[in-house]
Amino acid sequence: MKPLKDKIVLVTGGTRNVGKGIALALGEAGATVYVTGRSITEKDVEDITKAGGKGIAIACNHENDDEVKHVFELIKKNEGRLDILVNNAWGGYNRLRNRKKYSGFKWKNPFWEQPIELWDEMNKVGVRSNYISSLYATDLMIKQKSGLIVNISFYASRKYYGNVIYGVAKAAVDKMTMDMAVELKKHKITCISLYPGYIDDKKKAPNPKKETSIFAGRAIAALASDKGIIKKTGQILVAAELAKGYDFTDIDGVQPEPFDEL
Numbered sequence: 555m556k557p558l559k560d561k562i563v564l565v566t567g568g569t570r571n572v573g574k575g576i577a578l579a580l581g582e583a584g585a586t587v588y589v590t591g592r593s594i595t596e597k598d599v600e601d602i603t604k605a606g607g608k609g610i611a612i613a614c615n616h617e618n619d620d621e622v623k624h625v626f627e628l629i630k631k632n633e634g635r636l637d638i639l640v641n642n643a644w645g646g647y648n649r650l651r652n653r654k655k656y657s658g659f660k661w662k663n664p665f666w667e668q669p670i671e672l673w674d675e676m677n678k679v680g681v682r683s684n685y686i687s688s689l690y691a692t693d694l695m696i697k698q699k700s701g702l703i704v705n706i707s708f709y710a711s712r713k714y715y716g717n718v719i720y721g722v723a724k725a726a727v728d729k730m731t732m733d734m735a736v737e738l739k740k741h742k743i744t745c746i747s748l749y750p751g752y753i754d755d756k757k758k759a760p761n762p763k764k765e766t767s768i769f770a771g772r773a774i775a776a777l778a779s780d781k782g783i784i785k786k787t788g789q790i791l792v793a794a795e796l797a798k799g800y801d802f803t804d805i806d807g808v809q810p811e812p813f814d815e816l
Contacts, residue, residue: 556583556584556606556607557583557584557775557778557779558580558583558584558585558607558638558775558778558779559584559585560584560586561584561585561586561637561638561778562585562586562588562629562633562635562636562637562638563577563580563585563586563587563588563636563637563638563639563640564587564588564589564590564625564626564629564636564638564639564640564687564691565577565580565587565588565589565590565640565642566590566614566616566639566640566641566642566643566683566687567590567591567616567642567643567644567679568587568589568590568591568594568598568640568642569589569591569592569593569594569598571753571755571767572642572706572750572753572767572770573589573640573642573643573706573767574598574767575753575755575766575767575768575769575770575771576640576642576706576767576768576770576771576774577589577599577602577609577640577771578601578602578605578767578768578771579768579769579770579771579772579774579775580602580607580638580640580771580774580775581601581602581603581605581606581607581608581609582605582606582607582768582771582772582775583606583607583772583775583778583779584606584607585607585608585637585638585775586607586608586610586633587599587602587607587608587609587610588610588611588612588625588628588629589602589609589610589611589612590612590613590614590616590625590643591611591613591614592613592614592615593613594611594612594613594614595611596609596611598611599611612625612628616643616645616679616683616686616687617645617678617679617683619686622683622686622687622690623690625690626687626690626691626693626694629694630694635694635698636691636694636695636701637700637701637702637778638701638702638703638704638774638778639687639688639691639701639702639703639704640704640706640774641683641684641687641688641703641704641705641706641727642706643679643680643683643684643687644679644680644706645675645676645678645679645680645683646672646675646676646679646680646719646720646723648675649672649675661716661717662716662717664718665717665718665719668717668718668719672719673719676719676720676722676723677719677722677723677726680723680727681723681726681727681730684705684727684730685730688703688705688730688734688745691703692738692741692743695738695741695743696741696743699741699742700742700743701738701742701743701744702743702744702745702746702774702777702778702783703734703738703743703744703745703746704746704747704748704774704777705727705728705730705731705745705746705747705748706727706747706748706750706770707724707727707728707731707747707748707749707790708724708749708750709724709749709813709814709816710724710725711724711725711727711728711747711790712725712816713814727747728747728790731745731746731747731788731790732788735787735788736788738787739784739787739788742784743787744777744783744784744786744787745787745788746777746786746787746788746789746790746791747789747790747791748770748773748774748791748792748793749790749791749792749793749813750765750767750769750770750793750813751764751765751769751792751793751794751810751811751812751813752764752765752813753765753766753767754766755767757806759806760806760807760808761806761808761810762808762809762810762811763810763811764810765793765794765804765810766804766805766806768804768805769793769797769804769805769810770793772797772802772803772804773791773793773796773797773800773802775802776796776797776800776802777791777796777800780800790816792812792813792816793810794809794810794811794812794813795812797809797810
């Protein structure tokens with residue numbers, strides 16, 4: 555059974571890591587999944603289609619509002635609706651992924667020693683980009699009187715995780731979720747923040763302390779299949795806790811433990 559058959563989904567920043575796994579899991583559930591990425595190609599979404607859904611790639615730099623607007627115009631033209639938006643695009647790890655270029659960068663340096671540019675990198679794609687995508691998604695969802703917006707966040711919203719700007723960005727995402735939910739509830743649109751745990755897509759044996767990126771996607775699929783989901787709007791939800799409530803597992807058959815406490 556494909557619980558998300560005929561559902562239209564957009565996953566932003568879905569070419570790797572958590573976003574890629576989420577897109578794959580939603581394809582596994584039968585959805586048509588649009589995926590954005592700066593240099594994405596159709597090859598990047600082939601596994602979504604193989605999993606039982608339909609993967610569609612759209613090149614988009616989420617720093618560029620015109621490109622983002624084009625994504626939603628394309629979905630509206632092709633599908634006429636949007637059922638699920640997963641705001642996953644994130645610019646905050648750029649320096650970690652390009653250590654050669656940013657050799658002097660230290661994640662745990664105190665805030666007064668951090669490059670000022672890091673503020674924009676973490677807040678422009680990750681906070682502002684979530685806002686812009688949600689704005690365009692809402693225009694479609696209000697007309698159909700239904701929808702689910704999932705903002706990927708993390709425990710750094712609540713606790714210190716070694717970088718002040720990181721914590722501020724995640725806290726902003728969670729606050730945006732809560733306030734958007736208030737305004738969207740009367741339109742029957744659910745908005746939640748979702749916390750994945752420790753991601754290890756290469757784990758070779760069952761391990762309750764680690765999750766694959768697909769696990770977060772299965773959490774979203776479970777939420778989207780819940781007819782009473784509106785009761786959860788505005789909440790901060792943990793993928794591992796949802797697994798116990800909805801009774802789903804990771805690809806190794808394990809229900810991981812929550813990475814931290816809220």
